[in-house]
Amino acid sequence: MDKRNNPLYLAWLRFLRSKPGVISGVVLLVLYVIALFAGFLAPYNLTVQHPDAIYQPPQRIYFFRDGRPVRPYVYQFKRERDPVTFISSYREDRSRPTPIRFFIAQGEPYRFLGLKTNWHLFGVPESEGYFFPLGTDQFGRCLFSRILVGSQVSLTVGVIGVLISFVIGILLGGISGYFGGRVDTLIQRTTEVLLSIPRLPILMALSTVIPASWPSTYVYLGIIGVLSFIGWAGLARVVRGQVLALREVDYVTAAVAQGASNLRIILRHIVPNLSSYLIVTATLALPGYIIGESALSFLGLGIKEPMASWGLLLKDAQNFQSLSLYPWLLTPGILIFISVLAYNFLGDALRDAADVRQRD
Amino acid sequence: MNRRKLLKQAAFGMGLGVLAPWLSGKVLAQQAGQANVPANLFQEIGKRGGTLTLPLGSTPQSWNYFAVIDNFAYTVLNNIFDRLMQLDQVTFELVGVLAESWTISKDARTTTVKLRSGVKWSDGTPFTADDVIFTFTEVASNTNLRANQAATLTVAGVPLRFEKVDDLTFRVVSNKPYGAVLQALTFSPIMPRHKLAPFKPREDPGGYSRVWATNTDPKEIVGTGPFMLQSYVPDQKVTLVRNPNSWRRDPQGNPLPYFDRLEYLIIRDPNIQVAQFLAGNLDQIPITGAQFPDLKRQEVATGKIRVLRGSTIYTSPPHWGFNFDVPNPELRELFRNLTFRKAMQFAVNRKRIIEDVYNGLASLPGHGVAPGTFWYYDTRSYLGEWSLERAAGLLDSLGLRRGADGQRRLPSGKVLEFGFTYASDSLPFSAIAAILQNDLRQIGVKLNLQGIQQGTLLSTATGGNFESILMAYGDQPDPQLRKDIWQPGGQLNYWHRSVWPERGSSEPKFDQMFPWEKNIWEIFRQAEQLGDQSERKRLYDRWQLLSAQNLPVIMIVKPDAVAAGHARLGNFYARDSRIIFTNFSMFEK
Amino acid sequence: MLNFVLRRILVAIPTLLLISVLVFAVIQLQPGGFLENLLEDPRVSRETVENIRRQYLLDQPVWVQYLHWLGGIVRGDFGYSFLNSRPVSELIWERMGWTVFLAALTILATWVIAIPLGIYTALNRYGPSSTVLNFVGYFGLATPDFLVALLLIYLVLVSGGTTVGGLFSPQYIDAPWSWAKFQDMLGHLWIPLIVIGLDGTATIMRQMRANLLDVLNQDYIRTARAKGLAERVVLWKHAVRNAINPLISLAGLQLPTLISSTIIASIVLSLPTIGPFLYDSLLNKDQYVVMALLMLSAVLLMVGNLLADILLAWVDPRIRYE
Secondary structure, eight states, rough: OOOOOGGGHHHHHHHHHOHHHHHHHHHHHHHHHHHHHHHHHHHHHOOOGGGGGGGGOEEEEEEEEEEEEEEEEEEEEEEEETTTTEEEEEEEEEEEEEEEEEEEEEEEEEEEETEEEEEEEEEETTOOOOOOTTTTTTTTHHHHHHHHHHHHHHHHHHHHHHHHHHHHHHHHHHHHHEEEEEHHHHHHHHHHHTSSHHHHHHHHHHHHHHTTTSSHHHHHHHHHHHHHHHHHOOOOOHHHHHHHHHHHHHHHHHHTTTTHHHIIIIIOOOHHHHHHHHHHHHHHHHHHHHHHHHHHHTTSSOOOOOOHHHHHHHTTOOOOOHHHGGGGGHHHHHHHHHHHHHHHHHHHHHHHHHHHHHOO | OHHHHHHHHHHTTTTTTOOOGGTTSSSOOOOOTTTOSSSGGGGSSOOOOOEEEEEOOOOOOOOOTOOOOOOOHHHHHHTTTTOEEOOOOTTTTEESSEEEEEEEEETSSSSEEEOTTTTOOOTBOOOOHHHHHIIIIIITTTTTTTTOGGGGGGEEEEEEEEEEETEEEEEOSSSOOOHHHHHHTSOOOOOOOOHHHGTTTOOOHHHHHHHHHSSSOOGGGGOSSEEEEEEHHHHHEEEEOOOTTTOOOOSOOOBBSSSSSEEEEEEEOOHHHHHHHTTSSEEEEEGGGGHHHHHHHHHHOOOEEEEEEOOOOOOOOOEEEOTTOOOHHHHHHHOOHHHHHHHHHHHHOHHHHIIISSSTTTTTTOSSTTTSSSSSOOOOGGOOOOOOOHHHHHHHTTTBBOOOOOOOTTTTSOOEEEEOOOOOOOOOHHHHHHHHHHHHHHHOOOOEEEEEEGHHHHHHHHTTTOOOEEEEOOOOGGGGGGHHHHHHTTTTOOOGGGOOOTTOOSSSOOGGHHHHHHHHHHHHHHHHHHOOOHHHHHHHHHHHHHHHHHOOOEOEEEEEEEEEEEEEEEEEETTTEEEETTTTEEEEE | HHHHHHHHHHHHHHHHHHHHHHHHHHHHHHHOHHHHHHHHHHTHHHHHHHHHHHHHHTOOHHHHHHHHHHHHTTTOOOOOEEETTTTTTHHHHHHHHHHHHHHHHHHHHHHHHHHHHHHHHHTTTTOOHHHHHHHHHHHHHSSSSSHHHHHHHHHHHHHOOOSSHHHHGGGGSOOOOOOHHOOOOOOHHHHHHHHHHHHHHHHHHHHHHHHHHHTTHHHHHHHHHHHHOOOHIIIIIIIHHHHHHHHHHHHHHHHHHHHHHHHHHHHTTTTHHHHHHHHHHHHHHHHHHHOOOOHHHHHHHHHHHHHHHHHHHOOTOOOOOO
């Protein structure tokens, strides 16, 4: 078949025309690649504490010395504690420039694709000092490393959650709207019952049911499962509403009159018409899970130490003290923002591209 | 836990009325011009007028003091009702409030209390000994009321008897001597008999619990305290106004309180409390050590607020408890081994916890008693210095050798790891957990953190659903009041549940106790039935020493009290490392 | 239409029964309960707890408890709050006013702002102002509610403002209504409206934009244009009306979600809604309160659905209800 007539290829061409969409796609790709290689890209282990570097601000990287380009280096910080307010303040120690090393093996080993290794892309030897690109938290843990490792959790759960709720939602919503009658009533009642209980209390109730001894990954996956099992109901309703309207559209009634099979009508006539709608909903739902994760952490129901996720990291920044004294703790919030934004732009671009009727 | 404790402590701080020493012995008539509250509450004589606005962390459940267990309701009610006596904020000694004086008989079985004369309820009815008898016999010791104090009003299993002598005198009689009788009397605010007796708390406790709900006409809530209820807007504000019949007078004889109105804004989020405080909508807030640096910085920068720190009895020192009855037999044996617990104590970096978690606003803990108070016995030398080498050495001596992966092994060859349950929604608790986990990992011990909600901490502990746990119990002025915690077999002695009495029995299982636990049990039994305070102090000293040596639990640190108030507040100050303020002595400059 | 409404109300009864079973089951599944918590308190005697247990039939089999509870609801008695020693319905009514007010205002503000913006961004897809609007919308979607609340309050505080949380300044809370009190409320109201309504606004704006773009590509629009109808008529009479259609089924879902979403906002901003009340009751396992609130949200949903369906039939004659 001629490439130019392939609708997928044409959609792809239209997608490439959208600058925000392409940029967002690239950003997301980069984020997922970073998440995959988090252990290698992070200079420190997730949990290692540095008691002498508590709430240390980010270290600036210098590329020039005396006007000449040199190997990138950072200065070590000197910590002083105010005797009255107990605020730690840090000053660059200009006498201690520390060059950044690349491909350095140190610290506790991490797992990558079944291998155990302690190679890191960059870092500063422990004997020479520290390098915290995004500063440290209350225990002197490297925020940059924690964000990288935390992205593994934050970026994957949305995908899992959306997959589960979409499969159920589209299936049941489609059936309900297309067939109507008793099936419709049954599914409608089920979705109504599920939707009538606010999501937050259900989660809170479930959090007391989940045993405290479960590892945090299980707890989290369990809550994601619950979220998506509640999430499908809303989607099913909207899909039903769309199908209900589409069923009355001329070309569908025409297809029915021609004696086309139910499956054919659903797949050839109704699903394509819903696709743009579903894509918008999917891109809206995906970031919803990322946001949902941070809300769970706010209520103390999300991921638990010693694991990390962006929501959990952001929890440290949720007070005026941090906002005014340690603003770098807000970085996980910026990452949540970027990833959610990227998903939205990507979804918009895909929607516009997938819209087959757009050709004039 | 910290915030609640602070609120509770703030609640305690108010309504502290004390008999000035130079007036004791005189007959006090209720006249203007005669001081009747302790002079140490006053940095200066205040001026009348204005509104004091304070935060309340949640909606009060009821105005019926003994019907609900609710610190937020108590915070409000402590302005409306008075107690017989309370602790002085500076000396921590008992001073009279509604009681004017008291004597204890030689055999320490009869306490005679003389009440302040001329005190009136806010509706004008005179206050008499009948009110006191009603409160203690019908309400406070009524085990059918949710918030009863019956446990402290019982000695050796027999309830105290309250007898009226005359309108302003009553007697407390016990079968055995009761050394903590006065402290027990401080727990219950005195309720108006003429308003509440018709609801028959003894005959119909269920019906009694329903009266004085939060939608009651405020005029019905009648007290002797400095303020009285004016209105309540659900989830938003509680307004109190000056009690026109308030009996309190400042050192120059001016009537107290100084403020016309006292308002509580209901604000759940501590962050918003801080914001409202900085915006000038709140006059004073209880804060924690974690909030101290930022607020202190604002004090230094603007001078608009004042942040005070001091020591106190009531803050809750966290401790690390090990379940002596954990199902895993190897861990059970280990947790029961004193050498193991000593090793764990060496791994507790108290200095770092004080510095980094509490921002320096904490000190070394006592063992069951707040340091610097009358009952305290100095056990600091038993706490030891933080030393991972010594901890490792002790673990080695137990034969818990490190494997090739650096993890220590139990005798069975399994990795030495155990659970550590803590309140993940408490900032200091999760910080302590993270520090301990990190330090123990360096000596090959794996701590599995299990974060739970603060509200379920106590039931998790007393239910025995943990391997080790980070807990905190508030300190009280008299060790007798905490015997449920520290006496083996007590209901809150959660770490050794196998010595708890059989259902229906009052005797714990002595055969399950360690020798030192038997000693402690005996100390509490004896001290309860002694009237001689120095004799009791000797016994409690020995208990603290036994605890420090045998480590039933590992005490972590004792947090300081901190409070922040606006610079315009008068008589809000610190003296001798005590934070001093009451709602009736503060005023607007 | 009247037939349809009546039928829907009849159908709602079994659904509500089903919900009541589910709600009751969820509460029964929770480990422990208020009385169990009470038993752990050494102050409370065992007999007190047993008395309460008997009084509320909690010693009876589960189905007896359920029927008793259901029977109470039919008579208008929602049970008793253990925590507050008061009837549940009284407590809910105290908080109902502000909850409905805030919810209605949020929905109103959301739609009034989101629909025109959605239309605007659909018509000016690549313009700079459209990009800015999209970005603001995305900001609402991409930032957690509590963080928005915290940042707003921080900004107000840093700029010297005093309207940080609550609905009124302290002196107006218990004051009678006046022009000054109304102004004071407006000064406070914008923060909760933004916090609760921002992501809803962004969602509806995006949906509206997507739907309108869909509709504008439909054949009948092209036909209408070809017929020479004025662009204004095509847009407002045909395109917009059809694009709003799917949003209306979304509107029915907004009511119960609002209860959920105001919980966090109300706790953070200390607003007097039923949100914090539900949260407290859940944590304290005050079962009758929780069940009543869950049932209430179910009823709200049914009313919302019914209204949405009636509205849908009204704006979209293609839908048949026989």
